[in-house]
Every structure is written in structure tokens, then in C-alpha cells.
Amino acid sequence: KQEVTQIPAALSVPEGENLVLNCSFTDSAIYNLQWFRQDPGKGLTSLLLIQSSQREQTSGRLNASLDKSSGRSTLYIAASQPGDSATYLCAVTTSGTYKYIFGTGTRLKVLA
Amino acid sequence: DTAVSQTPKYLVTQMGNDKSIKCEQNLGHDTMYWYKQDSKKFLKIMFSYNNKELIINETVPNRFSPKSPDKAHLNLHINSLELGDSAVYFCASSQTENTEAFFGQGTRLTVV
Numbered sequence: 001k002q003e004v005t006q007i008p009a010a011l012s013v014p015e016g017e018n019l020v021l022n023c024s025f026t027d028s029a030i031y032n033l034q035w036f037r038q039d040p041g042k043g044l045t046s047l048l049l050i051q052s053s054q055r056e057q058t059s060g061r062l063n064a065s066l067d068k069s070s071g072r073s074t075l076y077i078a079a080s081q082p083g084d085s086a087t088y089l090c091a092v093t094t095s096g097t098y099k100y101i102f103g104t105g106t107r108l109k110v111l112a
Numbered sequence: 113d114t115a116v117s118q119t120p121k122y123l124v125t126q127m128g129n130d131k132s133i134k135c136e137q138n139l140g141h142d143t144m145y146w147y148k149q150d151s152k153k154f155l156k157i158m159f160s161y162n163n164k165e166l167i168i169n170e171t172v173p174n175r176f177s178p179k180s181p182d183k184a185h186l187n188l189h190i191n192s193l194e195l196g197d198s199a200v201y202f203c204a205s206s207q208t209e210n211t212e213a214f215f216g217q218g219t220r221l222t223v224v
Contacts, residue, residue, distance in 0.1 A: 031210040043202065044215040087153065091213070098143065098160040098167040098209045105153055 002027045004092055004103035012109045013080055021075040021106045023090035028068050030092040034100065035064050035075050037086040044089065048075070080110045115139050118203050118216040125193055126224055132189045133219045135203030142208050143167075144186040146178060149200040149218070158201075161186055162209065193223045 003026045013019055023033070031052050036044040048057045048064040050073065056065040063076040073090055087107045091100035116137045125131050137144065146158040160168035164180040175191045186203060203216040 034213060043217040046212055046214060049212045089155070093210045095210060098162060099157040100213055102155040
């Protein structure tokens with residue numbers, strides 16, 4: 001049974017810092033891994049999707065990497081800003097399952 | 113133009129009532145989902161539909177009945193609401209299984 005864990009659960013950093021959020025999954029036979037952000041009281045916004053054949057994806061200040069064999073993904077946020085404050089969620093999908101299994105989330109606060 | 117839209121955004125109702133949540137996607141996707149986010153913010157799959165056909169029913173009580181009149185719509189009807197049904201319900205869609213998922217803004221259901 002696939003389980004997804006995110007560490008740390010919460011993180012506070014001063015503005016301008018580079019930071020890394022971690023996501024680990026127990027079954028390495030994933031098809032895709034997707035990173036989302038969720039603002040309080042809002043829906044989920046897709047940030048990056050990494051296919052199992054890829055090692056990383058980049059979008060602006062965000063870079064996500066994937067190491068399938070070790071069951072890990074990291075989301076790197078460069079030069080953090082207060083507007084980056086949100087909960088970040090990773091989710092994995094396995095071929096034929098028609099579902100994304102979500103991690104526990106990391107609550108990020110970037111202090112001005 | 114909103115890609116995945118849910119109505120209503122908030123729903124407050126008494127125990128024992130029946131209620132429905134509507135979801136529509138304008139992305140031309142084949143696959144749609146319902147997720148439940150509990151009080152600890154953990155997201156869990158409830159149902160998956162592909163081309164209007166039910167693929168996954170993740171041990172959801174049969175008081176919950178999804179209906180997909182066409183590929184663009186997946187509605188959720190809940191009978192005999194219980195206090196424990198209070199949560200945020202998210203609708204999502206993806207082109208096919210294992211592709212990028214897009215989420216609606218969520219429906220906060222409060223049962224009193």
C-alpha cells in the first residue's frame with residue numbers, strides 16, 4: 001500500500017532564503033509525482049508534474065526533483081517570498097489506479 | 113474562465129438532510145475525481161470516473177452517490193448527512209489517468 005510522507009510538517013523561514021521541501025513514498029512503482037500548493041481556504045494549485053522517466057522539472061523559482069529508486073522527491077524554492085506562504089502537497093499516482101495519493105503536506109511561512 | 117468549478121462553495125445543513133455538490137470541468141478531460149479533505153487537512157480519494165464510468169469507489173459509505181451525466185460533469189449526492197461528513201470536498205479532473213490533475217476550489221460542508 002502506497003504511503004506518502006512529507007517532512008517537515010511546518011517550516012518558517014525569513015524572506016530571501018532558499019528552501020527544500022521533502023516528499024517520500026513507500027512504493028517506487030509510481031507513474032507521476034505532482035506538487036501542489038494550497039492557500040488557506042482555497043483549492044489546490046498545480047505547481048509541477050514529474051513523470052517517472054524524468055529526474056526534474058523547473059518552473060520559475062521552483063525546481064522539483066525525483067529519485068524513484070529511493071522513493072523521494074524534493075521541491076526547491078529559490079529566493080523565497082512572503083507570497084510563497086502556503087501548504088505544499090505532493091501526490092503520486094501509479095499506473096492503472098486512477099487516483100493520486102497525497103502526502104501529509106508542509107505548511108510554509110515566509111516571514112517578511 | 114475557471115477550469116474546474118464546484119458549487120456551492122459553502123454548505124451548512126442539519127443532520128439527516130440530503131445534499132448535492134456539483135462539479136464541472138471545461139478542460140475536455142476524460143477522468144474526474146472526488147476527494148475529501150478532513151479536519152487535519154489530509155486529502156483522500158473517494159471516487160474516480162473515466163468517460164462517465166465509475167472506476168474507483170474507495171470504501172465510501174453508500175450514502176454518497178456520485179453521478180456523471182457526461183464527461184464534463186461529476187456531481188456528488190449525499191443522503192442522511194452525519195456530523196462526521198463535515199469536511200472540504202474537492203472535485204478534480206485529468207486528461208486521463210496518471211496525467212496532471214486540476215482541482216476545483218472545494219466545497220466546505222458543515223453538518224450541524
